[in-house]
Amino acid sequence: MGEERLYQLSVKNLMELLSKREVSTNEIIQDIIKRTKEVESVIKSYITIDISNANIQSKKIDNLISKRKELKPLTGIPIAIKDNICTSGIYTTCASQILKNYKPIYDAEVIKKIKNSNMIITGKTNMDEFAMGSSTENSSFWTTHNPWELNKVPGGSSGGSAAAVTVGEAPLALGSDTGGSIRQPAALCGVVGLKPTYGLVSRFGLIAFASSLDQIGSITRNVEDCALILNIIAGYDPLDSTSVLKEEEDYTDYLEENIKGLKIGLIKELMGEGIANSVKDSVYKAADILSSLGAFCEEVSLPSLEFALSAYYIIAPAEASSNLARYDGIRYGLRVKGTKSFRSMYRKTRSKGFGNEVKRRIMLGTYALSRGYYEAYYLQAQKVRTLIINDFRKVFKKFDVLISPTTPTVAFRIGNKFEDPLTMYLSDVCTIPVNLAGIPAISLPCGFDNNLPIGLQIIAPHFKEGLLIKTAYNFEKNFNFKLEPLYKKFRSK
Amino acid sequence: MEYIVRIGLETHVELITDSKMFCGCSTKFGAAPNTQTCPICLGHPGTLPVINKKAVDYTIKVALALNCEIANFTQFHRKNYFYPDLPKGYQISQYDLPVGLNGYLAIKLNGEVKRIGISRVHMEEDTAKLLHFGKTGRISEALGSGLDFNRCGIPLLEIVSAPDIKNVVEAKAYIILLKKLLEYLEVSDCNMEEGKFRIDTNISVRKIEDKYSKTRTELKNLNSFKFLEKGLMYEIERQKEILSKGKKLQLETRHFDSQTMTTKPMRIKEEAQDYRYFPEPDLVPIEISKEWVDEIKKTVPELPHIRADRIKKQYNISENEVEIITSTRSMADFFECCVKIYPHPKKISNWITGELLYLLNQELIQIKESKINPEHLVKMLKMMDIGSISGKIAKSIFKEMFKTGKMPEDIVEEKELKQISDIDKLSGIIDKVLKENSKAVEQYLLGKQQVFVFFVGQVMKKTKGRANPELVNELLRKKLK
């Protein structure tokens, strides 16, 4: 099997080694650091790497472990965090020049939970600026490279998180998903990405893009790890009025091999013209595998999905235009000096600090909300949203879960779609409807096209993450997909 | 030329909740700059608001007192605009689904009652305080500006009247009554100097024959009664003058210049702000159930004008006195508390509208803040009734009670102020006075009646004012015969 290094191990495996005291937290971190040094110059997953702190933390945790018999789940496990999640004292930039030097004075709720579980933050990962993009090319710092083929995009906006997990710089990562920003990069990188139900995970500390669509989720190498981290980050937060109070669940309960009788709907509208043949083939094959395990697969139609992309590209920019109004240079962030009036300062600061995609979306959103256009654009889009929600509700009466491709194509070339916003937006066509409905979805690898991964998306009703995990777990167990070849590719000489 | 004047008043009132509207920071006034803030009210990235329930309770309470329809379903909206005192670049406010709609406030003028319509009552958050460095603190002479976020996020109530107000007198009456109402409801201290009660107005003047004129001027920040009066008067005259010359008025926003006592233009309202209102996605809607409204109804006290009418009738007190007694809820409570344990409303009213009011005004405090409570006054009056203190002494006792909060009987004992009504004792003192002033006695006996007053004065001097005046008079007359 060859020499396996610690960075290659899953969260579950690391946990086992730690609990058996066969390895120390520090040893794990050291190997992670070594791996990062091996690949980071080429992959560029990170904006901020927190090596010294990680080192110190790991020693503290080893000390803790030596004193205790029982460990909190995920104690000592390293995790990478997308750079739009606030980490107190650590730069949190959203990959934007306007927050280049911003150090939050508080931790996001999920970060509090992660710290509470004694996990170790390895650093802040690269992303599209303010989460606006599908390739991580909109980062104002640098582009992250897809580990499978370096001249290809890793996807976005959580491209850094996906690449880091894929190539072994962290066993898992947190990302955010507003229109597919976890699932799409997970698909393009061949890892597992989960967007939970809107309201399951607190948004307090997630730097807002589109408030009614944003959710924090995980990127892991397998479904089991996904269940483990979901247990940590899920839960009601009184600081987030949109978070939902519900009975706590142990998502690892769903890691059982049995999907007999599961009714699966294959979304017709997402298997059409705009989807690459290789992708369609993989998804059909995936459906076959699931059927062979006792599930019932059938095609299903959700007609309103045709308008999901259009509705999203009004709603998301509209909310974003408002969420980004706070960046005025007064209390934090970039401030262009030497202006005489505050308006001049605002304009110069924002124009300098925001990249083109962000400016585009702010203007689009402002337009959609402006007098005379509100009814035709914003209001109409929110009504279309209702139609989409209704379609899902109707379909879920008949089916337990739905499946579709995660993305229309595999990873595209860096620079390919960059100047053409509309083409870029089209890469979200499969993932967007899920955010509009607020329902959970997971992406996991289901094939290759010329050595580039293809993702299968599984969608469930509100708060049925358990179903997602079960279905995904069963598929994973019966589909051979390994990241090992990738590790070998980046072995240090 | 006949003109029609229509005035609408928009008041912003800071609610006296302990914590801010959307975060737990304290709302206490007067703290050092930027010491009552947190990432939420500073508008830091990633922060989210959570609604203070008490602020909603208070809003419903005010809406009820203003006879509004209470919305079943209410929602916060974002009002988007850029200004340094607005950290998020939007204010969380309400738009087309406010808590209260279509109410009224009935003002009394010259015995007549007029209903001023209340268009809406809604909740929002206050902005930061903008301070200008420079010699005078005025914008036009500033060397720079700075922001204090202590105020940012304090719950604000917006009460918008219909343009039913016709003149300055009505405007003042409306504001006075509104302030009183809010004070009675105990939702705000309405302190105008501290910026907790702010007034903007919309004024439109048109010729009586000009039916379709929609031009109005917005006049901002009239933050004292004086400014309100002067500002409105000036503006009405200014508009009348322009119209009389046959010119047209502009739709604009003006501000009151307290130096010149005139109004000056701020910005042309044509370019009216596009606030791009949309429902606040970070806050879920509010459903106000009948049960909730009923619960709040129970907390609405007897409203000032109703209480005034009742007290007048029930206790037969004059209009002027009732006005003073009901000027604040705590004053009215004080009065009725006294009457309950000492059923002599006229006496109590005299002391309240006389001595007590005088002392409160001297110290510039409210009755709530004073050391006097009903027990003090009633005990004192009872002591007067049984003659243990004289009316004159009572006044100084009252002052002492006000100053120290001590009970009258303790003060009397401490300062030996008990009225002397002992005939023997008084006789002895009178004898002494007459002996010491034999020449004056002679004068009196010769017919100089005025000397009598001198003798009384001397007795009072010797008894430090404690002698029972009626007895002194009686005894003196006897002795001088």
Add this chain to the structure above:
Amino acid sequence: MEKISKEDVKHVAKLAELDISEDELAKFVNQLNIILKHAGKISMIDTTNVKATYHATHIINIFRDDIVKKSIDKEDALSNSSKVIDDLFEVPLIVEE
């Protein structure tokens, strides 16, 4: 759906406090029009009697009690600003343009 004009973009940029140079303007107008054309598809759907969805959850009446929580230290509050004078966040002169 209408096309967005140069004037529209200038207006919207002003509302959003963004400076757009003349060169950028043409490019943005073009890009925004392409996007809007696509987004404008939603006008084709009949949404009579359809209520708008503003929140992805069905929860209502989420409140907190009126309890004071400790504020952050003044130093922390001011820490991220690049210009502070006398414990206040400095702002360039307020001059209405």
